[in-house]
Amino acid sequence: xxxxxxxxxxxxxxxxxxxxxxxxxxxxxxxxxxxxxxxxxxxxxxxxxxxxxxxxxxxxxxxxxxxxxxxxxxxxxxxxxxxxxxxxxxxxxxxxxxxxxxxxxxxxxxx
Amino acid sequence: xxxxxxxxxxxxxxxxxxxxxxxxxxxxxxxxxxxxxxxxxxxxxxxxxxxxxxxxxxxxxxxxxxxxxxxxxxxxxxxxxxxxxxxxxxxxxxxxxxxxxxxxxxxxxxxxx
Numbered sequence: 001x002x003x004x005x006x007x008x009x010x011x012x013x014x015x016x017x018x019x020x021x022x023x024x025x026x027x028x029x030x031x032x033x034x035x036x037x038x039x040x041x042x043x044x045x046x047x048x049x050x051x052x053x054x055x056x057x058x059x060x061x062x063x064x065x066x067x068x069x070x071x072x073x074x075x076x077x078x079x080x081x082x083x084x085x086x087x088x089x090x091x092x093x094x095x096x097x098x099x100x101x102x103x104x105x106x107x108x109x110x111x
Numbered sequence: 112x113x114x115x116x117x118x119x120x121x122x123x124x125x126x127x128x129x130x131x132x133x134x135x136x137x138x139x140x141x142x143x144x145x146x147x148x149x150x151x152x153x154x155x156x157x158x159x160x161x162x163x164x165x166x167x168x169x170x171x172x173x174x175x176x177x178x179x180x181x182x183x184x185x186x187x188x189x190x191x192x193x194x195x196x197x198x199x200x201x202x203x204x205x206x207x208x209x210x211x212x213x214x215x216x217x218x219x220x221x222x223x224x
Contacts, residue, residue: 004153009151032211036215043114043216044213044215046212091211097209099156099211104153
């Protein structure tokens with residue numbers, strides 16, 4: 001069974017603090033890694049698509065890194081704001097076009 | 112229009128009811144997807160339609176019946192569901208089946224009583 005694991009499952013962070021969480025995925029037959037941001041009662045919104053080992057992507061205060069050899073990606077949020085509260089989902093696309101989802105990390109920013 | 116619209120947002124149905132979930136997009140995407148998600152679990156792929164034809168059925172019970180009447184619409188017909196089918200049902204679309212840049216709807220929260 002090939003799973004995508006996200007940790008932690010949930011995370012409480014004080015406003016203004018920086019934080020990060022992890023997505024672990026099967027390193028074999030890797031094709032791409034997707035990150036989505038999902039606010040409650042809204043649609044999941046695409047953040048990043050990453051394909052190359054060592055890739056780093058940035059969008060405002062959010063950035064992500066990718067290690068395809070060891071099968072993990074980190075998502076970093078710098079200076080957390082209340083609007084960052086959401087569930088962050090990752091999904092690993094394998095070479096056989098199989099997309100495997102993680103269960104998400106629920107981030108709660110405390111004012 | 113860059114959205115996927117799902118209706119209804121919430122649905123409560125009895126085990127003998129027949130209901131339908133609707134999904135609509137006007138982005139010209141030719142692949143559309145139904146996912147089921149239970150709390151704290153990964154989204155589970157149910158069906159994929161590509162160019163209005165069923166491409167993938169992930170061994171979903173026949174009490175779930177998808178339909179794609181045209182390139183903009185995707186329905187999920189529900190009949191004789193069980194309480195364990197209660198979940199969030201998400202629709203997504205992408206340019207094609209091999210383009211994984213999904214646009215998601217906000218989901219239908221289904222409760223089977």
